[in-house]
Amino acid sequence: MQHDENEQLVEMLFRNGTLTVSGIILSFSLTFLTQWANNPIPWTLIDLPTVILLSAGIVLQIAALIRFLGHDSIRRTIYDRAARHMIMGISVTGAGVISAVVIDLLQIVA
Numbered sequence: 115m116q117h118d119e120n121e122q123l124v125e126m127l128f129r130n131g132t133l134t135v136s137g138i139i140l141s142f143s144l145t146f147l148t149q150w151a152n153n154p155i156p157w158t159l160i161d162l163p164t165v166i167l168l169s170a171g172i173v174l175q176i177a178a179l180i181r182f183l184g185h186d187s188i189r190r191t192i193y194d195r196a197a198r199h200m201i202m203g204i205s206v207t208g209a210g211v212i213s214a215v216v217i218d219l220l221q222i223v224a
Contacts, residue, residue, distance in 0.1 A: 122190035129193060133182045136200050140175045143207045147172065150214050155221055164213040171207030174199050 147168050181187055181196035 123188050124190055124193045126188060129182070129188055132193075132197070133179075136175065136179050136182055139200075139204060140172070140179055143168070143172050143175060143203075146207075146211060153218065155218055160217055160221075161214075164210050164217060167206055167210030167213055171203045171205070171210055174203030174206060176203075178203060 150164075150168070178196045178200035181192060181199065184192065186192050187196060
């Protein structure tokens, strides 16, 4: 694939820092999913939105990490696309975490 020689590039140090942060956030998301799955409160259909949100967010984070790992991720357009996917993944996972906490609290109170 050819690209424009005048295309903006991301500094390698900045890209590497973003790659590190993305991996750490992904590991936190996977750890939360594991801990939540081992929750002693039995799962019901009401937990389905949480599972969907957490899974979709993690998939977006993995897609972003794969893009960041590519050799061409120093190209600004590819880097920006990966960053958008990471932000969406973090947002969707965050919504899943909030959903899990609210549903668990409601189940404990009931």
